[in-house]
Amino acid sequence: MASTSQFNARNASASQIARDFVMPSYFPEVAEYRNIVLVGPRGIGKTTLLKALTAPGLTALHQREDLLDLLRSIDFDYIPIYIPAESIWKGTAGLVAKEVQSIQDRDLILGGLFTDHCLHQLISSFEEAAIEADSACRLKHPWQVMLSNWQEAQIAEKCSELWKLEKIQKSFLGIKMQLLQRSNIYRGAINAGNSSRTLDAVREIGHLDFLVMLKGFMDIAQTYCGVKRWTISFDEMEIAPKSILSHLYENLRSFDQRAALKFSLFPYVDFYEEQGGFIPNPSSPEDAQDFHPIILSSKFANPDYTFARGLIRSECDRRAVSYGAFRQFLNSSKAILPGSREFTEIGFERRPAKIYDYAVGQAGDLSLKQHLATKGIKGPQDIERLVGEARRAEVVRKVFPIAEIRSYYLVKTKDKKFPSRRTSAKGYGYYHGFDQLLALTEGNPRAIKYYLNDLITDMIEGRESHRSQNAAIPMNVDRFRAMVASQAIPRDLSGEDRSALKLLDAMGYALADGVLGDIFHPEPPLSFRIKNLHPSLKDALISAVNSGALVVEQNVSGKKLLFDLEGCRIRLSYRLAPFFKLPTISGQERLLSGMPEIKKNKDSQPDLLTWANADA
């Protein structure tokens, strides 16, 4: 079994990524020579895409015969530069903000660190694209460039001057060493407090502008190697300092005809704020006009799991397991109420008559019974007799998704006033099955791989399906919650606890009250519309959106990038649904202005912490 650290594209080489690459439908859009903004939360596949588009990635992709037809139609006539962010930046920037009092010094340090990192990556990417001119090799691909020792020396020398390096270098290695050394001066300045020689050294270097230096590099490379087209991919740039990010974003409008910029960003654009909100100005880039946005975030409703299925198929192949057998393994869980779902090639259909039996007969859901009675349904036999599309939609399609989850998580009581109550059962039968796995992962490749890692192993080892899924679901939910909790967000001085996780829990419990309450609601609220949001919740909400814990309906404003949450409709990610016992469907909306109030005691929620023994 693989460890889950292997599912992170950050640590995989471009050729490794290309070898296992499952090509999404939007790949040609991402690859083409134009400005692109890739938007999506963690794990959605942004790094995988951008690494596949590096020189070694493209070379490895073109060695796969199964992809050649697809790749043939794409214009790869550019030298790809890939600039990843470093995961430690956020923590380092937080420290700099606390320790370095002068804003100017702070900007110099963070800007310098960022610029030198980018320049280092620029040289590394160029080296990856280079074919030694003195070797017998010839250029095979348009993303490669011939480079002689003399050309390298010339470029290195010119770059040393342009990039204000301490000593003139004659090789790329020398350049990189110098950049690292300068980078350590910036690090030293963080340590030096606010008045030291190290800080003076930083002031002496002065402001470094990566884009100016990049343009200069393109000029030099054009002069000596004839390179005319570039793509510059900035990956995970949300970790970069906001002021720099905002500057880069501005340049989407008119950077340089010779380069297409590609950004990967979190869903909410929080680096581009003026006086607390996005105010367009004449220099602001416009989506569709200055860049092409590609939204990889989870779909609010009507998701398309084609790519997710492809990924699962590929993973099954890799582990020598039949895709069909794996689907069957998940769908055969004993924890799925027998006969309540009919599995087909394209998914499953609910069997409403059977669900009626379970909900009313076993779970004591008299409220559902009463609701259906008002529609003329007195028992399961009446459901079977329903005719007409409109009638079936009214009675079956709206009602039974909710009736189904209630049938799992309500139990019959002897109390005449409250004939059913919420159960604290630790099983997750409602979430079992192949299609529920697609929903629970929201099509997020990393989440899919986390689940598959355990589920396929269990299948191979002959573990029972329901036990396997009952262990995997809460473990993955907890892992996702732990990731959300680890996103440190600034607190206001009032000390009010407005963390992302607290907010998500309040939202989830509030929705669960509507779904699993004493009164059956055929269309309970399962989403929120943000209106007059209390300012203290803003950071928590943004953090939740950017970590993928909240999914935003994308078509609200017409703009593809999200600059303001006011007025947006959001729902909890289905990745969290088992924690609150929420259905994996979108529903009605309710308003979100402040922290939602929870009616029920949260003790009635599932205790995920026992997942290790959750074999029920």
Next chain:
Amino acid sequence: MPDITPVADPDKLEVSIYIGCLGYEHRSIEALRSLDSAKASKTKLLFDYCSEADHCYIANKREIGKSGCTIINDLGDFLAQIQMHISKEISPNIQLDVTSFDRKKLALILEVLFESSPYIGSVILSYFPRQFVEPSGELEEVLEFGPVTPRFVGEASYERDSLSLIVGAGYEFGRVIGAIDALEPELTYCMFPVGTDTRFERAVARNNLGFRFLDDPNLLIPYSVLNPHSTYFAIRRLIQVELNERNVLVLPLGPKIFAALSIIIALIYSPAVMVWRYSTEDLRRPNSLSDARASGDVALFAFTFSEPAITKPIVV
């Protein structure tokens, strides 16, 4: 930075300067209750956390009222006092009780000791494990996640372009996996505290290891909380090997003795090794704090300063 040489029999050293803290945990002054060396020290410097409203702070303060401690609540002043007392003595033996210090202050104090190393005879670390209390099992929100102090921001090196995370596991639910998902290291080593209370060990395992984040079972390295001497060498060996290939970030969750040893090794290799902290406690939110009483065990580790390490990894 100087290297250190561990010293055998730390309990036999006479202490002239004791450094500790006055906090809300009952065990924060345990050294002054139970260690003769601490009680007998000529100078006793206590950092005052001023947490009047929390747990045992008031009782602790009353208890040490007549013990001749100098209590200081300003951190800058406290560090200056440490330096001043070191300079006044001839090669003093210093005892630092790490039990209840937060990681940031612990790092700052150790930085001061390293900077004053030519004037110090030896340093003795003491740590009092807590009586076991079942952890809440709830995820705690992270307030800060970053380098413990500016000295630990790390350095850029040509040989190292990926990240190795060495995490000292604690029993807080999901904290290790949260860090892994935030930092996305290429390799994670999990150092697992053993030897104090089997219930503690079970809680650490339950709240961390089930997430299956290790590439290889060999990356789980048990260490003895009560044998800091061997723990010191285990961490040091690991860091030294990893530094040859990757950037090393140590995240010392769990017992503070692990944090202290990690910080000391990071100072020896400074500035190559990053040490981060993952703070979830907030004095403005008292329910995020919990009292802790000493279990009766004590871990001691003593060292003297020596010439800087010769076999440091290659760095630019």
